[in-house]
Amino acid sequence: MKKNIAIIMGGYSSEYAISLKTGNVVYTHLNTEIYNPYKVHIFKDKWVCVTTDDNEFPIDRNDFSVVIDDVKITFDCVFNAIHGTPGEDGYMQGYLELLGIPHTSCSMYQAALTFNKRDLLSTLKPYGIQCATSYYVNAGDDIDEQAIIEKVGLPCFVKANKAGSSFGISKVHKISELQNAVDVALKEDDEVIIESFLDGVEVSVGVINYKGKTTVLPITEIVSENDFFDYEAKYLGKSQEITPARISPEMEANVRKVAKYIYEVLKLEGFSRSEFIFKDNEPYLLEVNTIPGMTEESILPQQAKVAGISLPELFGNAIELALSKK
Structure with missing residues (x-):
C-alpha cells in the first residue's frame, strides 16, 4: 500500500515564498508509484491541504489529519520543507514527535540549536570548530559601536541570529553604517550576531544520511557577484555555484572532515548544508542549515546530482529513513 506523505511548506517567516518553491519541487518529484503526496500549507492564519485544483481543506491539528470529500486522511510521514519558523527551529519537529508522526528533518532540539546561530557556534567551539570572532546584541540594548568594532573589526557582518536566506544580514564597511545594519537585523x-569578516573561499557542504550512512556530498564553491552571498546572489542569479569546488585536495579533505564531524557530533538527521569560509586553508564555520533549499537550482540538489543521486532518490531516501525510525 502506498504511503501518504504530507509535504509541509510555507511557514511564518520571510522565507515562506522560498519554502513554497521547495515544497512544490518535492511534490513534483516524489515517486507516485510508492507515495501519495499531499501539499500542506502551514501559515499563521491557516493550516490547509491544497489539492491539485487549488481547493483548500483544513488540517485537524489534534492529530494532523485532513478530511477530503468526506474521507479522513492521516499521514504516514511528513516531508518538512519549511524554511525558518516553525519548520526549521524545532516547533514542528516537537509537534510531530508528540503525535508520533515520522518526519524527514532532524529532531526538535537539534533544529532549535542549529537555527540559533549564537547557540550553535557556542556549542561547537569546545569541539574545536573554527568560527569568526563575534559580538552579541539584543533588542533594546544600547549599541556601543566602538566596543563592537574593537572586537570584530571592519568590515564586519551583522546578522539576525535566527533567520535564513540572508534575510536581516548586512556587510558593514564603516562604523556609521552599524546602527542601520542592526536595525535591519532586528526586523527579522x-x-x-555581529561577526568579523573572513576573507577567503566560501564553500557549501551538504551532508545527508544516505541509505543509513553519513554521506558528504560534493562541495560547492560560492562566487557572489555582489559584496557577499546575499539574497540576490542566492535566488536571483547573482552568483556562481561551482560543484565540485575549485579547492585543493587538502582544503577539500579538511572541510569534508569538519562537516561530517559537525553532523555526527550534533546527532543530526535528514539533510544538512553547512557554510564555511577558508582562512589559511582552514574551514571556518558560518552556519548550519537543516532545511536547505530543494529546488532544482538549489545547492544541495546540485551536489546530489553530481554524486549521481536524482531528486526522486534524494527525497525518497529521506522518507524511507524517517519511516524506518518508527
Whole structure:
C-alpha cells in the first residue's frame, strides 16, 4: 500500500515564498508509484491541504489529519520543507514527535540549536570548530559601536541570529553604517550576531544520511557577484555555484572532515548544508542549515546530482529513513 506523505511548506517567516518553491519541487518529484503526496500549507492564519485544483481543506491539528470529500486522511510521514519558523527551529519537529508522526528533518532540539546561530557556534567551539570572532546584541540594548568594532573589526557582518536566506544580514564597511545594519537585523529577530569578516573561499557542504550512512556530498564553491552571498546572489542569479569546488585536495579533505564531524557530533538527521569560509586553508564555520533549499537550482540538489543521486532518490531516501525510525 502506498504511503501518504504530507509535504509541509510555507511557514511564518520571510522565507515562506522560498519554502513554497521547495515544497512544490518535492511534490513534483516524489515517486507516485510508492507515495501519495499531499501539499500542506502551514501559515499563521491557516493550516490547509491544497489539492491539485487549488481547493483548500483544513488540517485537524489534534492529530494532523485532513478530511477530503468526506474521507479522513492521516499521514504516514511528513516531508518538512519549511524554511525558518516553525519548520526549521524545532516547533514542528516537537509537534510531530508528540503525535508520533515520522518526519524527514532532524529532531526538535537539534533544529532549535542549529537555527540559533549564537547557540550553535557556542556549542561547537569546545569541539574545536573554527568560527569568526563575534559580538552579541539584543533588542533594546544600547549599541556601543566602538566596543563592537574593537572586537570584530571592519568590515564586519551583522546578522539576525535566527533567520535564513540572508534575510536581516548586512556587510558593514564603516562604523556609521552599524546602527542601520542592526536595525535591519532586528526586523527579522530580536537577537543579533555581529561577526568579523573572513576573507577567503566560501564553500557549501551538504551532508545527508544516505541509505543509513553519513554521506558528504560534493562541495560547492560560492562566487557572489555582489559584496557577499546575499539574497540576490542566492535566488536571483547573482552568483556562481561551482560543484565540485575549485579547492585543493587538502582544503577539500579538511572541510569534508569538519562537516561530517559537525553532523555526527550534533546527532543530526535528514539533510544538512553547512557554510564555511577558508582562512589559511582552514574551514571556518558560518552556519548550519537543516532545511536547505530543494529546488532544482538549489545547492544541495546540485551536489546530489553530481554524486549521481536524482531528486526522486534524494527525497525518497529521506522518507524511507524517517519511516524506518518508527
